[in-house]
Amino acid sequence: MPYTKTRPPTPPPSLVSRERLERRITAADCHDPGARVVLVCAGPGAGKTSLLSAFAATLERAAWVTLDRHDNDPHILWSAILDALTRSRAWPEDADLHRLAAPDGGIEPGFLSAVVNAFEPLTAPVWLILDDLHMLQRPTVLDSLDQLIRYLPDNLRLVLAARHDPPLVALDRLRLDGRLNEIRADALAFNREETTQLLAQHGLELADADIDALLERTEGWAAGLRLAVLSARQTSDTHAFLAGFQGSDRAVADYLVESILTQLPGSIRRFLLRTSICAELTPALATLLTGRTDAGMVLDELARHNALTVRIGERTGWYRYHALLRSYLRAELELTEPTEIASLHGIAADWFAKAGRHELALEHAMASGNVTTITALCDAHGLGLLLSGHGARLRELCASAEDELFALPELGLIAASAALDAGDVAHADRHLARVAAGELGPRLEALRDAVALWRARLGGDMRVPLDALVDKSQNGTGDDDVELVVLVNRGAARVWLNQADGAEADLSQALVLSRRLGRDELTLQCLNFLAGVASGRCDFARMRTLARQALDFAAARGWGLTSRAAYAHTGLAWAAYQAADLAAAGDHIRSARDCRGDAAEVNLELTILSLLHTIEFAEGADRHRALAAFRAAWRRLADPDLSPLLVAFAAPNELRMCLALGEFGWAAEAIKRTATLLGETGEHALLSAGLSSAKGRLEAARTTLRPVVDGGLVCTVTTTLIDALLLDATLAARAGHAAGAHDRLERALELAEQCEALRPFAVAGDAVRELLVLNSGRFGRREAFAQRVLRRFRTDAAVLDGRVVRLTPAELRVLAELPALSTLRQIADAQCVSVNTVKTHLRGVYHKLGVRSRRDAVAQARLVGLL
Numbered sequence: 001m002p003y004t005k006t007r008p009p010t011p012p013p014s015l016v017s018r019e020r021l022e023r024r025i026t027a028a029d030c031h032d033p034g035a036r037v038v039l040v041c042a043g044p045g046a047g048k049t050s051l052l053s054a055f056a057a058t059l060e061r062a063a064w065v066t067l068d069r070h071d072n073d074p075h076i077l078w079s080a081i082l083d084a085l086t087r088s089r090a091w092p093e094d095a096d097l098h099r100l101a102a103p104d105g106g107i108e109p110g111f112l113s114a115v116v117n118a119f120e121p122l123t124a125p126v127w128l129i130l131d132d133l134h135m136l137q138r139p140t141v142l143d144s145l146d147q148l149i150r151y152l153p154d155n156l157r158l159v160l161a162a163r164h165d166p167p168l169v170a171l172d173r174l175r176l177d178g179r180l181n182e183i184r185a186d187a188l189a190f191n192r193e194e195t196t197q198l199l200a201q202h203g204l205e206l207a208d209a210d211i212d213a214l215l216e217r218t219e220g221w222a223a224g225l226r227l228a229v230l231s232a233r234q235t236s237d238t239h240a241f242l243a244g245f246q247g248s249d250r251a252v253a254d255y256l257v258e259s260i261l262t263q264l265p266g267s268i269r270r271f272l273l274r275t276s277i278c279a280e281l282t283p284a285l286a287t288l289l290t291g292r293t294d295a296g297m298v299l300d301e302l303a304r305h306n307a308l309t310v311r312i313g314e315r316t317g318w319y320r321y322h323a324l325l326r327s328y329l330r331a332e333l334e335l336t337e338p339t340e341i342a343s344l345h346g347i348a349a350d351w352f353a354k355a356g357r358h359e360l361a362l363e364h365a366m367a368s369g370n371v372t373t374i375t376a377l378c379d380a381h382g383l384g385l386l387l388s389g390h391g392a393r394l395r396e397l398c399a400s401a402e403d404e405l406f407a408l409p410e411l412g413l414i415a416a417s418a419a420l421d422a423g424d425v426a427h428a429d430r431h432l433a434r435v436a437a438g439e440l441g442p443r444l445e446a447l448r449d450a451v452a453l454w455r456a457r458l459g460g461d462m463r464v465p466l467d468a469l470v471d472k473s474q475n476g477t478g479d480d481d482v483e484l485v486v487l488v489n490r491g492a493a494r495v496w497l498n499q500a501d502g503a504e505a506d507l508s509q510a511l512v513l514s515r516r517l518g519r520d521e522l523t524l525q526c527l528n529f530l531a532g533v534a535s536g537r538c539d540f541a542r543m544r545t546l547a548r549q550a551l552d553f554a555a556a557r558g559w560g561l562t563s564r565a566a567y568a569h570t571g572l573a574w575a576a577y578q579a580a581d582l583a584a585a586g587d588h589i590r591s592a593r594d595c596r597g598d599a600a601e602v603n604l605e606l607t608i609l610s611l612l613h614t615i616e617f618a619e620g621a622d623r624h625r626a627l628a629a630f631r632a633a634w635r636r637l638a639d640p641d642l643s644p645l646l647v648a649f650a651a652p653n654e655l656r657m658c659l660a661l662g663e664f665g666w667a668a669e670a671i672k673r674t675a676t677l678l679g680e681t682g683e684h685a686l687l688s689a690g691l692s693s694a695k696g697r698l699e700a701a702r703t704t705l706r707p708v709v710d711g712g713l714v715c716t717v718t719t720t721l722i723d724a725l726l727l728d729a730t731l732a733a734r735a736g737h738a739a740g741a742h743d744r745l746e747r748a749l750e751l752a753e754q755c756e757a758l759r760p761f762a763v764a765g766d767a768v769r770e771l772l773v774l775n776s777g778r779f780g781r782r783e784a785f786a787q788r789v790l791r792r793f794r795t796d797a798a799v800l801d802g803r804v805v806r807l808t809p810a811e812l813r814v815l816a817e818l819p820a821l822s823t824l825r826q827i828a829d830a831q832c833v834s835v836n837t838v839k840t841h842l843r844g845v846y847h848k849l850g851v852r853s854r855r856d857a858v859a860q861a862r863l864v865g866l867l
Helices: 018-031 050-055 073-087 109-117 139-150 168-178 192-201 209-217 220-232 237-243 250-259 266-273 283-289 297-306 321-336 338-354 358-368 371-387 393-399 403-407 411-422 426-433 442-457 463-471 480-496 501-516 520-536 540-556 563-578 580-594 603-620 623-637 644-660 664-678 682-694 698-709 720-734 738-755 759-763 766-774 781-793 807-820 824-831 835-849 854-864
Strands: 035-039 062-066 126-131 158-163 180-184 310-313 319-321 797-800 804-805
Touching: 018 050, 018 180, 035 168, 050 073, 050 126, 050 158, 062 073, 062 480, 073 126, 073 139, 073 411, 109 192, 139 168, 158 797, 168 180, 192 209, 192 237, 192 698, 209 220, 209 237, 209 321, 209 411, 220 237, 220 250, 250 321, 266 283, 266 297, 266 321, 283 297, 283 338, 297 310, 297 319, 319 371, 319 644, 321 338, 321 759, 338 371, 358 371, 358 393, 371 411, 371 480, 371 766, 393 411, 403 411, 411 426, 426 442, 426 824, 442 463, 442 480, 463 480, 480 501, 480 520, 480 580, 480 644, 480 807, 501 520, 501 824, 520 540, 520 563, 520 644, 540 563, 563 580, 563 603, 603 623, 603 644, 623 664, 644 664, 644 682, 664 682, 664 854, 682 698, 698 720, 720 738, 720 759, 720 766, 738 766, 738 781, 759 766, 759 781, 766 781, 781 835, 807 824, 807 854, 824 835
Parallel strands: 035 158, 035 180, 062 126, 126 158
Antiparallel strands: 310 319, 797 804
């Protein structure tokens, strides 16, 4: 026999380290003592021999046999096994094993007993590796191996490598007992780390996206990867080569033909060609495509022999071909039977449609070019596919279809909807333009109007398409998915346009319908926009509850860091901001910014940026930069069709930032923009009064505010009225109108308590907090909320005998130490000042609080809310 038959192949210098698989082989040593057999089973090119030759090189006692068809003679097989065991040098020269010879006839029990007994004196195990076991077919040969496995000696580790499961009864018994260590194609597939190592060994450094594409096309198949790498080295544009790499590549095609296809009968090769049009198939579908009633047996045999044919997961009766094999077969089908392709796709489209696999039915219908089938499938199932999460696949199919198809309204509207799902307004506009003027039935007309409103939500005037949809709202369509699209888009538009009651009715109905239909993306949208309804009503507690539900719903489906969660994060940020929880607001608005994606509505985009820069300003790191970014966002995105809610919420924040930095010119620009977008509303009056007050024109400010606080001028949102009341309270106090100041303050507290809004008091300044302190005990039913506000915001002011006293920051720090009974020296050391300095601050505290002792100071400070 050739000497190389019983020696492991020398591993190539560029062999990728596969330690994870070598550990799996030796794991047999760590299990039940019976688990001493390893089966490495996968199709050609999976890397079995490379793995085992590298593993053998690490062993002290390894015996290797490369099997071929001649080993179906028991004498030849066992002579090779004995030669390999002898070469392992595990036995001394006088051992009985060296005197054993394989019988010329059949293998008798006495011979096998002698082989097994030869292992008994050994103190360390020997590894026997039999490669290409699938070459053995004769029952007598297989029976001899069965006997060896059944009586496997303690010091023998047996590794069997084959393209398909060998018909050995002993292996089946070991498998049932859990004592067979199996390594199959899925484990042999290269992972990302191993692929990167292979590329590096050949001097290739690829972008992550290219590595992902290479792994997707090859499925980690070792031969495919090596052929791709070798071919890529010979190209000048590696990225372009890998983008187009498939089974029809010359090197891959030659390998597939030589190692797999030439081993199969012609009838099976034709079976593979005709079924290759399907990414996945069943025996029933294969029968229709090939006319073979034994299609199930053929597929099972191909999968059992690892001919790059795989059973799909737990789905009984479904199969698929390896990506490279399928791409080769499809290319070959185009060469050999080009006239049959459309017909085959038509057969597959009909079968998948009847099986309820509508996305695959539509894919094959598009490939068949049958306009009647395409139209029927799009009309019946296209919208449902989009709403159930198949938008990306729909867009791929639309991109591959003939442009003339989309002149049909059934296809054009689905294509427009799929484009809007990705924020692609250009393609959506083109498709909508084709169906805008056509005569349609009630169902398609309702869908057209809903899609037009969806388009307007991404930028444009929502009022016209909303009115069109409202006018037809009494006409039922008879299609749940169309009704759902109508309700969600109408409800969302009404949120942005501050039509809270209509929005709530639409979205509540849509929420019930989406849950019944299992349209999770639409359910999430309903929760998001219902939170928006609560925001428009300034019901921030309900807003927080609904936004939290939305975010939990998204997270449970793996969407927590995707664009689908941007609305929920924005809602939680706004609710936290109104609750004066700046840290939580900052966390959520930054999450919204990071995950908003490219399909965000203009109103959402500007809401996120406005709140983000407002929070950055409040955090104080770089207030000029924050305000400049705020203004830049509004210059870039503002248009006459913006949501009045967004303008009403954002404008007062912009004014406060401008005034805080003394930018009166910028403040005037904000006021002018607000008047343009909202008209003569309470928001415009509030901003004008704020600028007048900052300039010292107090009476003018009060005059401007009067119609707002008296109810003659309507505010878009309640927080505007709260801000107006607080500003008017401070102006009244400064004018000496204590009763008026108290009235405005009490009304503001009432509204703020209803809204769960603390932020207006945080941004109103010290004057409002002094009024709260001064009027403590006089707010009646609002007293508890007033005290909550005071506790929420630290104050350095207190009211004593009708007068406001204010402690300095240093005096407040000393006051905070008094309840702990620390000595003056301890207080001085803690604050890094002298004892005399502490005494000076302490005298100031005593004087302002009107006390003479430390105990009285603590008691009085607690009484007036300073402690």
